[in-house]
Amino acid sequence: MTSEGTVRTALDSSGSRSRVLVIGASGFLGRAVVRALAEEGHEVRGLVRDTAKGERVREAGGIPFLGDILDPGSLRGAAKGCAAAIHLAAHPSRDEDGTRVRVEGTRSLIDVAHSEGLHRVLVGSGYWVYRGQSEWITEDSTVDPRGESRANYEAERAGLRANSSGDLEVLVLRPGMVYGDGSWFRSLALSIRAGEYSVVGDGTNRWSFVSLPDTASAFARVLTAGVGGEVYNVVDGTPAPLREFADFVAAQVGAPPPPSISPEAAAKEMDDVVAHHLAADRATSNQKLVRLGWRPRFSTYREGVPGVLKEIFPRGPGRGR
Numbered sequence: 459m460t461s462e463g464t465v466r467t468a469l470d471s472s473g474s475r476s477r478v479l480v481i482g483a484s485g486f487l488g489r490a491v492v493r494a495l496a497e498e499g500h501e502v503r504g505l506v507r508d509t510a511k512g513e514r515v516r517e518a519g520g521i522p523f524l525g526d527i528l529d530p531g532s533l534r535g536a537a538k539g540c541a542a543a544i545h546l547a548a549h550p551s552r553d554e555d556g557t558r559v560r561v562e563g564t565r566s567l568i569d570v571a572h573s574e575g576l577h578r579v580l581v582g583s584g585y586w587v588y589r590g591q592s593e594w595i596t597e598d599s600t601v602d603p604r605g606e607s608r609a610n611y612e613a614e615r616a617g618l619r620a621n622s623s624g625d626l627e628v629l630v631l632r633p634g635m636v637y638g639d640g641s642w643f644r645s646l647a648l649s650i651r652a653g654e655y656s657v658v659g660d661g662t663n664r665w666s667f668v669s670l671p672d673t674a675s676a677f678a679r680v681l682t683a684g685v686g687g688e689v690y691n692v693v694d695g696t697p698a699p700l701r702e703f704a705d706f707v708a709a710q711v712g713a714p715p716p717p718s719i720s721p722e723a724a725a726k727e728m729d730d731v732v733a734h735h736l737a738a739d740r741a742t743s744n745q746k747l748v749r750l751g752w753r754p755r756f757s758t759y760r761e762g763v764p765g766v767l768k769e770i771f772p773r774g775p776g777r778g779r
């Protein structure tokens with residue numbers, strides 16, 4: 459039986475549905491993944507840390523479970539009866555606490571997956587783990603994890619070490635710059651419109667983008683079709699220079715092109731690791747994911763970003779939210 463066949467058998471107990479736990483379900487990526495899985499017919503449980511956030515999970519089509527990835531008892535309760543789990547929890551500070559949530563959280567999830575008989579664990583990571591380079595980046599390219607991406611990379615390692623075919627399969631996804639109404643893109647759009655954004659460096663470095671719903675559909679695809687022990691980039695396949703992207707967003711919101719700031723000045727003004735990531739050249743390939751049958755709805759940010767800007771500025775770019 460092919461790996462895909464094995465997974466389908468494991469996940470699709472009734473032919474089309476399976477029970478999946480999403481951890482970090484109230485977050486930017488987590489909520490979109492809950493929605494995508496629910497739309498595909500999975501029964502989705504969403505782990506949330508307080509009842510108020512459970513509403514977000516319900517609204518996305520999932521069933522909220524109260525718990526914390528660092529509390530094994532609550533994690534076990536939520537995972538009971540599930541075929542798979544997806545780790546998208548991240549601490550807002552992305553510091554030491556952030557590392558615990560990502561890395562200890564992964565270890566804890568693996569333990570629970572073993573004890574509760576889960577078949578698959580997907581660990582969400584990010585493409586900032588790669589070293590910047592002028593050639594295309596594939597899943598085999600050199601990594602250079604720093605800051606937030608170090609915690610993501612350690613989480614990947616902790617997960618992949620536990621991968622074993624036929625028992626528990628662990629897979630890693632590395633989304634690029636995920637644009638949607640939230641997270642970094644919302645901040646960038648608001649600050650470009652307010653004339654407060656600066657492009658770090660000369661802007662010739664390429665970022666790799668992907669829309670939020672396409673990211674979520676990639677998680678859904680990898681859940682059922684991905685190969686255990688493998689890593690998948692999640693990007694739209696059309697990287698673009700940062701300057702081109704920033705000028706496009708500025709034109710869309712009726713603002714002038716943002717000024718540039720030198721990497722040295724940016725390192726002083728903001729976290730130097732973040733400044734490093736913003737100026738890194740990362741043109742990333744999605745071919746491995748495409749070979750699984752995934753196709754992004756938006757193959758370039760030029761198609762997907764205008765709709766997101768309408769969500770952020772429903773009354774038009776110059777008129778506030």
Ligand SMILES: NC(=O)c1ccc[n+]([C@@H]2O[C@H](COP(=O)([O-])OP(=O)(O)OC[C@H]3O[C@@H](n4cnc5c(N)ncnc54)[C@H](OP(=O)(O)O)[C@@H]3O)[C@@H](O)[C@H]2O)c1
Binds near residue numbers: 636
């Ligand atoms: N945003 C992007 O563009 C992007 C791109 C590539 C990769 N990534 C990666 O994807 C992951 C998720 O990012 P995100 O942007 O979706 O983050 P986010 O919006 O900050 O969401 C994080 C989620 O984790 C939950 N959480 C925090 N601590 C927890 C704990 N101890 N137990 C259970 N849940 C906990 C949060 O719940 P509360 O609401 O209760 O705090 C929230 O639901 C990160 O590893 C990030 O590096 C993000």
